[in-house]
Amino acid sequence: xxxxxxxxRRDGLLFLEHFLPYRxxxxxxxxxxxxxxxxxxxxxxxxxxxxxxxxxxRFPGLTAAEVTERxxxxxVQVSRAVSRLKETQRIEQRAVEGDRRARHLxxxxxxxxxxxxxxxxxxxxxxxxxxxxxxxxxxxxxxxLDKLTAAAATL
Amino acid sequence: xxxxxxxxRRDGLLFLEHFLPYRxxxxxxxxxxxxxxxxxxxxxxxxxxxxxxxxxxRFPGLTAAEVTERxxxxxVQVSRAVSRLKETQRIEQRAVEGDRRARHLxxxxxxxxxxxxxxxxxxxxxxxxxxxxxxxxxxxxxxxLDKLTAAAATL
DNA sequence: TGATAATGGTTTCATTTGAAACTATGTTGA
DNA sequence: TCAACATAGTTTCAAATGAAACCATTATCA
Numbered sequence: 166x167x168x169x170x171x172x173x174r175r176d177g178l179l180f181l182e183h184f185l186p187y188r189x190x191x192x193x194x195x196x197x198x199x200x201x202x203x204x205x206x207x208x209x210x211x212x213x214x215x216x217x218x219x220x221x222x223r224f225p226g227l228t229a230a231e232v233t234e235r236x237x238x239x240x241v242q243v244s245r246a247v248s249r250l251k252e253t254q255r256i257e258q259r260a261v262e263g264d265r266r267a268r269h270l271x272x273x274x275x276x277x278x279x280x281x282x283x284x285x286x287x288x289x290x291x292x293x294x295x296x297x298x299x300x301x302x303x304x305x306x307x308x309x310l311d312k313l314t315a316a317a318a319t320l
Numbered sequence: 321x322x323x324x325x326x327x328x329r330r331d332g333l334l335f336l337e338h339f340l341p342y343r344x345x346x347x348x349x350x351x352x353x354x355x356x357x358x359x360x361x362x363x364x365x366x367x368x369x370x371x372x373x374x375x376x377x378r379f380p381g382l383t384a385a386e387v388t389e390r391x392x393x394x395x396v397q398v399s400r401a402v403s404r405l406k407e408t409q410r411i412e413q414r415a416v417e418g419d420r421r422a423r424h425l426x427x428x429x430x431x432x433x434x435x436x437x438x439x440x441x442x443x444x445x446x447x448x449x450x451x452x453x454x455x456x457x458x459x460x461x462x463x464x465l466d467k468l469t470a471a472a473a474t475l
Numbered sequence: 476t477g478a479t480a481a482t483g484g485t486t487t488c489a490t491t492t493g494a495a496a497c498t499a500t501g502t503t504g505a
Numbered sequence: 506t507c508a509a510c511a512t513a514g515t516t517t518c519a520a521a522t523g524a525a526a527c528c529a530t531t532a533t534c535a
Binding site: 173177178179180181182184185186187188189190191192193194195196197199200216219220222223235236237281284285287288290291293294295296297298302305306309310312313314315316317318320 | 328332333334335336337339340341342343344345346347348349350351352354355371374375377378390391392436439440442443445446448449450451452453457460461464465467468469470471472473475
C-alpha cells in the first residue's frame with residue numbers, strides 16, 4: 166500500500182486511483198474497448214458475438230442456455246448475439262432431440278473461418294498485453310485473479 | 321499456464337475462461353455491479369456520480385474538464401453526473417476567475433456527509449474483496465495492475 | 476483588431492441495454 | 506390427466522449511452 170493512500174485512509178479520504186474496483190474497471194474497459202474496436206473493424210463482430218463464437222468453437226452444439234452458463238452473459242444478450250450470428254451466417258441451429266424449445270448451436274463453415282482468423286489475433290493481443298510480465302508474474306496474476314474472482318462472487 | 325490451455329492454443333482453440341481480457345471483464349463487472357447496486361440502494365448514486373464525488377472530496381474545486389482528466393470518464397459522462405449531483409444538492413459550482421466557461425466544483429455540506437458515509441463503506445468493501453490475499457500478494461497485485469494498465473494504454 | 480481555431484460544457488439523436496413481460500414447450504405432483 | 510409451475514428463448518419498452526453537433530467563451534495570430 167502506498168504511503169499516501171495509507172494517510173488518506175486515516176483521514177477519511179479515498180484515492181480513486183488506488184481503489185481496486187476502480188483500477189480494475191479502468192483496466193478492463195481499456196482492454197475490452199480496444200479489442201471491441203478491432204473485432205468490429207475487421208469482422209463486424211461485437212464482443213458478445215465473439216464470446217458466443219468462442220464457446221461454440223470449443224464446445225460445438227451448446228444450446229443458448231448452456232452458452233449463458235459458460236459466458237457470464239445473460240440470456241437476452243445471448244439471444245441477441247445468436248440472432249445476429251444467424252443473420253451473418255456464422256452459426257446455425259439444429260433441433261434438440263426431445264425438446265422443441267431449445268436448439269443446438271454450431272459454427273457454420275463461414276463461422277469456422279472467422280473463428281480461425283480471430284483466435285490467433287486474440288492470443289497475440291493477450292501476449293502483447295502481458296509481454297511486460299515474466300512467467301512467474303503471469304502465474305501469479307493467474308492465481309490472484311482466481312482468488313479475487315472467487316471473493317467477488319461471495320461479496 | 322494450465323496444460324489444457326496450452327493444448328488448446330496448439331490446436332487453434334481459445335478457452336474463454338483462461339483468456340485474460342475476458343477474465344478481467346468478468347471480474348470487473350462483478351465487482352462494479354455489486355458496488356453499483358449498494359450505492360444505488362443506499363444513496364441513489366450511480367458509479368459515475370460517486371467517482372465525481374470521490375475526486376472532489378480529494379481535490380475540491382476541480383472543473384469538469386479536470387474531473388474528466390482524473391477519472392477515465394468522458395466529458396459527457398461527467399456533465400451528466402455533475403448535473404444530477406447539482407439536482408441532488410451534493411455539489412455546487414463557483415465561478416472560475418478569468419474564465420466564464422468553466423466552473424469550480426465543490427461538495428456541499430450534504431455532499432460531504434454522503435462522502436463521509438461512503439468512503440468507509442467503499443474501503444470496507446475493498447478490504448473484504450481482498451481479504452483472501454496476504455500483504456505480499458496485495459503488493460504484487462498492485463504492481464501487476466500497474467504494469468498491465470501501462471501495457472493496455474500502448475496497445 | 477478581426478477572423479479562425481480551440482476549449483469547456485451541454486444537448487440532441489440514434490443505438491444499445493436491461494428488466495420485465497411474453498410465447499411456447501416441458502415437468503411435476505395431486 | 507390436468508393444473509400449476511419451470512424452463513428456453515424472444516420481444517417490448519423505458520432508460521442509459523456515445524458520437525456528433527452545438528453554444529458560449531477564450532486563445533491565437535495574420
